[in-house]
Amino acid sequence: MDRVRETFALGPFDAPRLWTGLWQLSSNAWGAAPVSKIRQAMGRHVASGYTAFADHYGSAELIFGQFRTSLDSPDAVLGATKWCVFKPIEVSREAVEAAVRQRMDRMRSQRVDLLQFHWQDYGNPDYLTALEILSQLRTEGLIAAIGLCNFDAARTAEICTHFPGIIVSNQVQFSLIDTRPLHGMTDVCGKHGVKLLTYGTLCGGFLSDKWIDEFEPDPYSGTLNPSQRKYLDMIVKVWGTWELFQDLLRTLRAVGDRHGGLSVSNIATRWVLDQPAVGAVIIGARLGCTEYPDDNVKVFGLKLTLEDRSAIDKVLGHSNSRHLIQTIGDCGAEYR
Template sequence: MHSSAHETFELGEFTVPRLWTGLWQLSSNAWGSASVPKIRQAMGRHVELGHTAFADHYGSAELIFGQFRSSLESPESVLGATKWCVFKPIVISEETVEAAVRQRMERMGTERVDLLQFHWQDYENHDYIQALQILSQLKTKGLIAAIGLCNFDAVRTEELCTQFPGTIVSNQIPLSLIDTRALYALTAVCSKYNVKLLTYGTLCGGFLADKWIGEREPDPYSGSLNPSQRKYLDIIVKAWGSWSLFQDLLLVLRGISERHGVSISNVATRWVLDQPAVGAVIIGARLGCTEYAADNLKVYGLTLTTENRAQIAEVLARSAGRQLIETIGDCGAEYR
């Protein structure tokens, strides 16, 4: 059963689609590169299809997105989510935080940031509390429309939601059929405080796709894999299970996808969208190179049956997926 009706949800003051376009592949030519005009044209095609939310700040993503949005007749109809990532110790003051936010505004050519997602590297340094307090003041001043987190674990998400009630609208974290760490404590915390999960890595760098069925385990050093694929291959074969078990999963997904007349990627995306607290799946796009904007629309209106879920659960139960929370740590631990 398919429907062209777009699924949406409320995020702060915005009503946004449940599929977002991730721009992290603009960070490096390792994903393949296209000219800026081609990238802007691809953004236009996405918006025409109803993919009106874009996320990420790496490389020239903010600049290109800002140029694209300013060219639209109604720029406010498209949402831009960006990040403020604090990787190294800095002095947290009203001046430093506001300067970081204004830099985002300047690069995106806007008078406020739609969704500012905050990443903090070192939990031992509790200045992230002061940083969030200043961000919430900047929101009151009108420089930020909505505040989200990025790669925050369950403990710190709950800590911040308790200290700043109603301030945080989202948390961008990894979630896929392979990486289910968010379904433990984090999902419960986000449900409790009405924080929406914005998920990335949902297609494991493109491994959760029809083209990998029957393929041999790729060599991570062959040069044929992009950075995302090297990362997720490592998780699949070293932490989650094996390439052979992954093939079992792909075959189950293909059986389900064929019955529904969709792709394996659609099924994998739908499974994530159906998890508690998930607002949107952010699908990385190589804009101007390869894009699946039309195929992704089939996720809307796809309903997985109880039998479909049971078939998927049977394969997942044979994996070490449940142990990832211990072997890797909670969401974001892999970056710390």
């Protein structure tokens, strides 16, 4: 079946609703492939309609830049990267512009398509000064669009009030396991016209058919990658139990069966795409190692029914999903 790709408005871009996440290029712990194979995999993704790539860890910007400049129509591919401020810095025009130009150089681009800004210490309000300078650079053409990364609802509202119409997105963790964006964040985004770009939507691959009827894995066995260790901890220590997670997987499998045999991952992705303010789901890919573009595209055109949603909500009602906003904190709190 030829499925029509879904898109949404993101600043000046007509962006796809499924993006390819490049964070797994940060370490061989996710599996490694030669750069040539990674670029070939990017080409396959673009040919299949996956025309947006995101992240900056490791060599992600460099490889993406090499790939995009090799295309006949490089402007047809959107590249999102980040500027993350984890340690105190002196915020000046020179420092901010240098950070942006470093992104441009690494990505071999005359501008940054989407610069996602992360600021670690909320106690230091200089993030507003940094965003003022980023806004100036956007006006000057060095940045096409400005987004946030792992900002909470209160600071997102503050920033959007200071800079109306400037912020186009906030990249946050959002899944059937982690529903914190539903508790304030989506309201803020709706008020200010901000779209959520979500990661962790498949919980490192745990939200897939592969894990149905499997025993709870040992996080120290060496068989899990860094993402899986992170999300396993969330599933069994914060959200609920492995047994309840199995109930969720079986429920998603039943929903998929009602829709012609769609995968657990399809249903989990569609559920997030249907939530308020969500623009796109960023799906991490081990390019050149393990990729699922042919399966992921099946989310397009899928319409979950009231029966589907009720079955999913019933399982979530037995979890701690609605309480994560208190136990973990708002979006991004686990990184601060």
